[in-house]
Amino acid sequence: MSRRATVSHSAASSQDPGSAAEDWWVFRGPAELPEPPPWRNLGGSPRPSGMQQYLLSPEHVAVVNAALHLRRPLLVTGRPGTGKSSLAGAVAEDLGLGDVLRWPVNSRSTLDDALYRYDAVGRLREASMERERRLARSAPRRLRHRARGRHSDIGDYLRLGPLGTALAATDRPRVLLIDELDKADIDLPNDLLVVLEEGKFEIPELARLPEEQQSVNVLVTGSRKRVQVRRGTVACTHFPIVIMTSNGERDFPPAFLRRCVRLDLQDPDENKLREIVRLHLGDEALDDAEDLIQNFLQRAATQTLATDQLLAAVHLRLTGADLSREQLVNTVMHRLDEIFPG
Structure with a gap:
């Protein structure tokens, strides 16, 4: 008897053979998985019309619009399950701004995580391989095929994080969800505030390049697309729509709160x-x-x-x-x- 066909006596005895309930079994039951719930249909067929609506009162809609007009981050508070994180997707869908950029925050998160990542080890390895290729060019012809390879630059080892990608957007604003900011280190909100106020940040690894290399194409989060970074500075053309969530586990500094538009979602x-x-x-x-x-x-x-x-x-x-x-x-x-x- 196959393992799938083996059902414990206690489970089998709880229902009649051939009962409708058995059609619900997946584990040790039918081999075909059922359709997912509408809100868990990740990458599947589009949901029916109306399923993607997000319920907000007119008063809450007005607060969201205030944040959009002021170009201020929207700080959304409320208990778990009140729909704080889903609001970002609703705004992006309603305004036709594409996929939401997401930065889930925890106690180990730093601002650099959200701005960019630099693979210094990978670049060092590539530099070593490049030296080997140069040496191989003087080797006998039968060994030269080993030296073939594509020359890469520093842009291949840099990728903008979700906040960096949002600030680098050039054709239209991006929606950025900073989820559970209250779990962050105490200094992170103020560090984040500086970048959001200035709308730009510097990548030191690019700023140190010689003048003839001051324009670099850098990868962005979520795709293989690239954006051009000049003189090591990413500066926003369109201020991103920033939605930050908090479960109320800690208070934020007054200077941070003053620069946010606040929305409290009740149960x-x-x-x-x-x-x-x-x-x-x-x-x-x-x-x-x-x-x-x-x-x-x-x-x-x-x-x-x-x-x-x-x-x-x-x-x-x-x-x-x-x-x-x-x-x-x-x-x-x-x-x-x-x-x-x-």
Whole structure:
């Protein structure tokens, strides 16, 4: 008997042979994977019209527009699951600005991570190989084929990070998401503020080049495209749309806050939860979701939960999940402010 066909007695005995629930099995069940949830359809077919909408009140829309007019970073605060990170994608889609540049921040992040990376070791290795090629040119003809290779310059070993790429954009602004900035080292927000205020930064490795090499084509984040950097300085033509998120784990310096437009996203109420379910899963999902919505609201009053946990529970039910409501709640709607026992 194949391993896939082996099902434990306890699992098999929980349902009748040939029951509809077995159609839901993937692991030790059918060999074909099901369609992903609409919000997890990464790189797949386009989602139906309306699925990509982002729910914001008119007051919140006005705050976003204020940041756009002022060319100021938008600092979005709120509990996990309130849609802070998704706002960047909604703005980029609405304005037709392409893919979002993302910089996920943690306690080890530095400003240089977001500006550019320089592969000094790779360039040193290439320089060594170039010396070998020069020596090989004087070798016998039968050995010269080993010396063939493409000469590279310093631009091949530099890649702009997400912030650097956003500042280097020339044809239109880019949307930059700086996610969970409150996890950063205490000095990072002020370091970031300097670059955003000036709209430019210097790459020392390029600034030190001789005059005849002062124009270098450098790789950007997310593609093999290049931008031209002159005299070692990246200066923005279009100020990027910067959206920074915070879960409120720490306070920011007053000087930093003064230069941001702030948007606080509150937990969704009952009506907004229904609208979120409808937009992501369709009108027909609401009837199946009502008890899960009520359960979510009751639990969220005393626990930390995220809206996408509710969506996951509803999606599993719609796909015929072989799980009771209690199992759904324990599986995907568990509290986020609890440390699980070891």
